[in-house]
Amino acid sequence: MLNIVPISLEQGLAYALAAIGIALAFRILSFPDLTVDGSFPLGGAVAARLIFEGANPVLASLAAIVAGFLAGCLTGFFATKFKINSLLSGILMMTMLYSINLRVMGRANIPLITTPTIFTPMENMEISRDIPVIAFFFLVVLLCKIGIDLFLHTEYGLAVRATGDNEQMIRSLGVNTDAATIFGLGLSNAFVALSGALIAQDQGFSDVGMGIGLIVAGLASIIIGEALIKPKTVFRLTLAVVVGSIVYRLIIAFGMRIGLAPTDLKLATGVMVVIALAVPALRSAKEKKMKLRGV
Amino acid sequence: MASPMLELKNIVKVFNADTEDEKRAMDSINLTIEKGEFVTVIGSNGAGKSTLLNIIAGTLQPDEGSVTINNKDVTRIPDYKRASLLARVFQNTTMGTAGEMSIEENLCMAELRGKKRGLKWGVTKNRRSRYREILKTLELGLEDRLTQSVGLLSGGQRQSLTLLMATLIMPEMLLLDEHTAALDPKTAAKVIELTNTVVQENQLTTLMITHNMQQAIHYGNRMIMLHQGKIQLDIKGEEKAKLTVNDVVAKFSHTLKDEALLSN
Numbered sequence: 413m414l415n416i417v418p419i420s421l422e423q424g425l426a427y428a429l430a431a432i433g434i435a436l437a438f439r440i441l442s443f444p445d446l447t448v449d450g451s452f453p454l455g456g457a458v459a460a461r462l463i464f465e466g467a468n469p470v471l472a473s474l475a476a477i478v479a480g481f482l483a484g485c486l487t488g489f490f491a492t493k494f495k496i497n498s499l500l501s502g503i504l505m506m507t508m509l510y511s512i513n514l515r516v517m518g519r520a521n522i523p524l525i526t527t528p529t530i531f532t533p534m535e536n537m538e539i540s541r542d543i544p545v546i547a548f549f550f551l552v553v554l555l556c557k558i559g560i561d562l563f564l565h566t567e568y569g570l571a572v573r574a575t576g577d578n579e580q581m582i583r584s585l586g587v588n589t590d591a592a593t594i595f596g597l598g599l600s601n602a603f604v605a606l607s608g609a610l611i612a613q614d615q616g617f618s619d620v621g622m623g624i625g626l627i628v629a630g631l632a633s634i635i636i637g638e639a640l641i642k643p644k645t646v647f648r649l650t651l652a653v654v655v656g657s658i659v660y661r662l663i664i665a666f667g668m669r670i671g672l673a674p675t676d677l678k679l680a681t682g683v684m685v686v687i688a689l690a691v692p693a694l695r696s697a698k699e700k701k702m703k704l705r706g707v
Numbered sequence: 708m709a710s711p712m713l714e715l716k717n718i719v720k721v722f723n724a725d726t727e728d729e730k731r732a733m734d735s736i737n738l739t740i741e742k743g744e745f746v747t748v749i750g751s752n753g754a755g756k757s758t759l760l761n762i763i764a765g766t767l768q769p770d771e772g773s774v775t776i777n778n779k780d781v782t783r784i785p786d787y788k789r790a791s792l793l794a795r796v797f798q799n800t801t802m803g804t805a806g807e808m809s810i811e812e813n814l815c816m817a818e819l820r821g822k823k824r825g826l827k828w829g830v831t832k833n834r835r836s837r838y839r840e841i842l843k844t845l846e847l848g849l850e851d852r853l854t855q856s857v858g859l860l861s862g863g864q865r866q867s868l869t870l871l872m873a874t875l876i877m878p879e880m881l882l883l884d885e886h887t888a889a890l891d892p893k894t895a896a897k898v899i900e901l902t903n904t905v906v907q908e909n910q911l912t913t914l915m916i917t918h919n920m921q922q923a924i925h926y927g928n929r930m931i932m933l934h935q936g937k938i939q940l941d942i943k944g945e946e947k948a949k950l951t952v953n954d955v956v957a958k959f960s961h962t963l964k965d966e967a968l969l970s971n
């Protein structure tokens with residue numbers, strides 16, 4: 413049973429990057445962004461193709477971040493400038509990204525087994541691969557968490573948060589909330605794409621279908637984390653998301669251990685999220701529901 | 708003579724044009740407000756009071772006419788670019804603050820009204836101690852709750868904070884839309900007194916919508932009444948100072964069918 417811990421830790425941390433991005437959109441910006449299911453494989457596609465073509469894995473991962481940022485900005489652009497409903501903007505972007513990802517990769521799947529990736533140096537160490545890989549993900553997640561915490565306390569970061577909290581108010585204080593939304597979604601999807609790029613390299617391939625259901629898994633992580641750590645501050649919110657992501661992967665690994673088929677995971681995750689969202693609604697209509705703009 | 712603070716020229720605003728619900732909410736409004744004037748605005752429900760403020764603030768664009776603030780034609784300038792000129796407080800006590808953010812973060816955002824916001828740290832030590840001092844003037848104990856989220860405050864506390872935020876950096880003009888209407892009478896009286904003090908001390912050009920006729924008569928040095936998108940009454944100076952509720956009722960009882968307006 414204990415051997416589910418290292419793999420859950422590794423996956424939990426790797427997907428925590430995506431969950432931070434999802435929380436940024438859903439919780440901070442109050443924007444239900446579905447781009448994520450497309451920007452995650454976009455990150456994987458960009459990184460895999462570049463590495464496959466002989467690029468430095470670090471630069472390839474940075475390129476993935478940029479690609480994710482642009483995808484998120486476009487979704488924000490659709491929603492704010494064309495006034496397309498926020499859910500639909502994300503769905504449109506996600507759908508278009510499917511074609512784009514296939515174009516980027518040139519096929520549906522790029523294997524990275526024989527090419528050196530960001531993880532290759534860790535595999536050549538004397539110790540078990542798990543230890544340096546988990547340490548690496550821990551470090552990346554820590555940097556991203558602290559980075560986003562700091563940003564959200566800067567002058568512009570406050571404006572981004574207020575855009576999700578009370579758009580009219582922060583507009584009247586002189587903030588272009590369209591720009592803040594576009595930038596915020598860009599940032600969100602940059603995290604998601606980085607997650608995709610690293611996970612593709614970690615698992616040794618990039619696949620066009622690797623983002624399916626990511627949004628639901630991310631929401632499950634957020635909900636679990638928030639149940640464990642009350643997200644009263646930004647610092648606690650991002651901490652909750654990271655912890656939630658790890659606990660979610662533990663639950664999934666445990667479920668598989670007791671006989672859940674991998675193909676049932678999305679159903680199980682979906683049911684988990686539905687229950688979590690239903691409980692407050694059933695308990696009392698007054699309790700705080702997810703606050704979302706433009707739905 | 709000095710140039711006026713606000714000039715509205717021939718403002719027309721039609722909602723739902725060319726439909727059954729067509730509504731001329733602003734019907735050729737002309738209004739000039741001098742620097743330092745404190746104008747109260749009355750009128751029955753649907754008279755166009757909020758629309759007037761929305762057009763000044765840029766939340767709504769007029770169909771015709773021009774808006775000039777402090778000699779600057781702002782008719783086509785979006786609301787967020789007028790922020791350095793204007794501050795607003797609304798009836799709904801949750802509208803003027805970000806409820807999930809802390810008191811000090813809200814104050815910091817207000818301090819940056821109309822300024823460039825970069826990647827500098829928001830609530831610095833310096834700012835925090837200044838906010839603590841400023842909050843003491845409200846005498847609501849908020850100075851000890853700087854890091855609490857604003858959503859935990861009562862309506863009156865929240866509205867007082869909003870007013871403080873509106874005047875943390877003095878705007879050219881203060882726009883108040885029934886900002887005490889959602890409060891209980893005692894709290895409303897406090898907030899209106901606070902408003903009056905701030906406006907007087909800073910000689911702030913102010914437009915205050917109120918549903919309370921006595922407030923409209925008691926405060927300010929000019930009163931206008933809107934009716935069906937037109938300015939029906941405009942009283943200033945001596946005449947305003949001597950005005951009584953009965954005067955207004957006598958003159959305009961026929962347009963003042965709205966009970967709420969006549970009750971105190």
Ligand SMILES: Nc1ncnc2c1ncn2[C@@H]1O[C@H](COP(=O)(O)OP(=O)(O)O)[C@@H](O)[C@H]1O
Nearest residue numbers: 722723730732751752753754755756757758759
């Ligand atoms: N966004 C809108 N769409 C359609 N009609 C509106 C809108 N805003 C205001 N109106 C109408 O314009 C008129 C004036 O409204 P308003 O300025 O809110 O009145 P009040 O004096 O009560 O503040 C009302 O008849 C109102 O129904």
Ligand SMILES: [Mg+2]
Nearest residue numbers: 756757758884
């Ligand atoms: Mg109104």
